[in-house]
Amino acid sequence: MIPLLERADNFKERTALRSDSSSLSYGELLDTAHIVASQLLNGRADLYESRIAFLIPPSPEYTVVQWGIWNAGGIAVPLCVLHPLPSIQYVLEDTEAEYVIAHDNYYEFLQPLQESTAVKLLHLDSVLSGSGGALPEINPGRNAMILYTSGTTSKPKGVVTTHNNISSQIKTLVDAWEWEMDDHILNVLPLHHVHGIINVMSCALWVGACCEFLPKFDANKVWDIMASGRLSLFMAVPTIYFKLISYWDKASEEEQKQLSKAVSDLRLMVSGSAALPVPVLEKWQAITGHVLLERYGMTEIGMALSNSYRGERRPGYVGKPLPGVEIRLVDANGKEIPSGSPGEIQVKGPCVFKAYWRKEQATKEAFTEDGWFKTGDMAEFNDGIYKILGRNSVDIIKSGGYKISALQIEDVLRRHEEIEDCAVVGLPDEEWGEVIAACLISTKPSVDTDAITEWLKGELPGYQLPRKYVVREELPRNVLGKVTKQAVKQFF
Numbered sequence: 001m002i003p004l005l006e007r008a009d010n011f012k013e014r015t016a017l018r019s020d021s022s023s024l025s026y027g028e029l030l031d032t033a034h035i036v037a038s039q040l041l042n043g044r045a046d047l048y049e050s051r052i053a054f055l056i057p058p059s060p061e062y063t064v065v066q067w068g069i070w071n072a073g074g075i076a077v078p079l080c081v082l083h084p085l086p087s088i089q090y091v092l093e094d095t096e097a098e099y100v101i102a103h104d105n106y107y108e109f110l111q112p113l114q115e116s117t118a119v120k121l122l123h124l125d126s127v128l129s130g131s132g133g134a135l136p137e138i139n140p141g142r143n144a145m146i147l148y149t150s151g152t153t154s155k156p157k158g159v160v161t162t163h164n165n166i167s168s169q170i171k172t173l174v175d176a177w178e179w180e181m182d183d184h185i186l187n188v189l190p191l192h193h194v195h196g197i198i199n200v201m202s203c204a205l206w207v208g209a210c211c212e213f214l215p216k217f218d219a220n221k222v223w224d225i226m227a228s229g230r231l232s233l234f235m236a237v238p239t240i241y242f243k244l245i246s247y248w249d250k251a252s253e254e255e256q257k258q259l260s261k262a263v264s265d266l267r268l269m270v271s272g273s274a275a276l277p278v279p280v281l282e283k284w285q286a287i288t289g290h291v292l293l294e295r296y297g298m299t300e301i302g303m304a305l306s307n308s309y310r311g312e313r314r315p316g317y318v319g320k321p322l323p324g325v326e327i328r329l330v331d332a333n334g335k336e337i338p339s340g341s342p343g344e345i346q347v348k349g350p351c352v353f354k355a356y357w358r359k360e361q362a363t364k365e366a367f368t369e370d371g372w373f374k375t376g377d378m379a380e381f382n383d384g385i386y387k388i389l390g391r392n393s394v395d396i397i398k399s400g401g402y403k404i405s406a407l408q409i410e411d412v413l414r415r416h417e418e419i420e421d422c423a424v425v426g427l428p429d430e431e432w433g434e435v436i437a438a439c440l441i442s443t444k445p446s447v448d449t450d451a452i453t454e455w456l457k458g459e460l461p462g463y464q465l466p467r468k469y470v471v472r473e474e475l476p477r478n479v480l481g482k483v484t485k486q487a488v489k490q491f492f
Contacts, residue, residue, distance in 0.1 A: 003167040011208035017060035019213045024060045034132035036068025046136035047074035054101040055079040057215040073136045076145045080192040082479045140164045158357030159299045168350035169198050169302030170206045172322040183209035185233040188217045219247035227262040235270040239481030263288040274482040277414050278315045300353045317387045325349045339381050346372040394485040397426035399434045412459045423488045438466040
């Protein structure tokens with residue numbers, strides 16, 4: 001039995017999902033997912049881990065289809081509604097998906113793929129009607145889902161997780177963040193990524209809570225929903241918090257008071273999927289009274305580290321290992337390092353993914369001989385908590401014999417009154433190995449980079465000073481708001 005679906009049977013009368021246009025009780029969710037499974041099986045006893053892709057905006061129908069695929073014994077492959085056709089084709093071909101189920105908004109968009117791929121295109125409506133037949137018995141050790149890495153440093157890889165992996169990823173967050181049946185959360189995140197699928201939607205459904213969907217982010221609508229008083233939690237990426245702050249800044253003084261009071265009643269607000277700039281954290285705290293909870297995770301492991309729900313939340317830090325998760329920091333030779341020294345994060349536990357899809361060598365290289373997953377992310381352990389220094393491949397700059405954290409330089413730059421946002425990268429250099437370069441988004445029409453360098457001399461050691469600057473109107477980002485550093489390098 002699939003643990004998440006088995007638990008839902010205990011909450012049949014409760015509201016599971018809602019949106020502007022519909023809502024489903026847990027009983028209705030289970031019944032409709034059963035119909036979807038029967039349509040996909042079409043007389044077969046079991047899909048036997050056939051890959052079923054789906055392109056559906058965040059909505060109750062998304063969850064129905066995901067659960068229907070699982071009920072039928074298939075592997076769910078959620079697609080990103082913002083991706084261009086070539087990106088979607090890559091996933092369909094890589095997974096050799098049998099079907100792709102399309103919401104009406106995307107059915108015509110996907111039509112050309114029927115000519116260029118072997119996948120069969122199904123309209124969402126065609127799998128939502130009919131009757132439920134016999135379903136296979138699903139062992140929770142079976143493969144459940146393939147999510148694709150963000151591809152910020154290389155071509156996206158399919159990350160395979162089992163139902164047991166998913167259950168472990170959910171349970172550790174339910175425990176650490178004290179999820180309850182009466183919780184109500186708004187999802188504003190894309191549902192092709194672990195943040196929205198696990199942290200928001202699946203945690204809510206595990207405990208019998210309600211997950212509300214907003215198909216497309218709209219600051220006005222999000223503030224309205226938060227002001228309604230029905231939410232108890234909210235989770236987003238830093239870019240969304242930045243946009244919510246911008247909306248609040250433009251509101252009247254009376255409206256600001258009303259919004260701030262309404263949001264202060266939520267019990268938890270979380271930020272993740274990208275580094276949270278300290279000025280955003282501080283402004284959000286000033287507006288709402290909430291210190292955003294930062295955590296660390298990735299597609300391959302779910303969440304591994306989290307600041308305390310009830311204790312201290314130190315800006316720039318991501319707390320301690322979550323329940324059931326083991327963490328260690330190692331040097332370049334794989335040896336554990338003492339506190340206070342930077343090292344690569346390695347993770348072990350039932351939350352860790354099974355394999356990269358049909359990439360045996362990449363999977364082997366991702367793990368140590370004793371079973372630790374090598375994240376490629378660098379961190380320090382100080383005073384009992386972890387601080388993320390960045391991704392080894394793009395956020396750790398090797399210049400003149402030093403290993404320099406781009407994220408730490410970015411944190412300092414954002415404190416300058418003329419810098420709204422920034423991205424720091426390393427550029428190849430014959431003499432230094434790499435030189436530090438900063439892409440700036442300014443609050444003013446022109447920027448005196450010499451003056452910024454002079455200011456930085458009082459904040460950073462000389463070897464951490466940027467040698468090159470470029471000023472842009474915006475930073476290149478992926479759909480989760482994470483800056484794509486390889487694209488930034490092209491500006492220089």
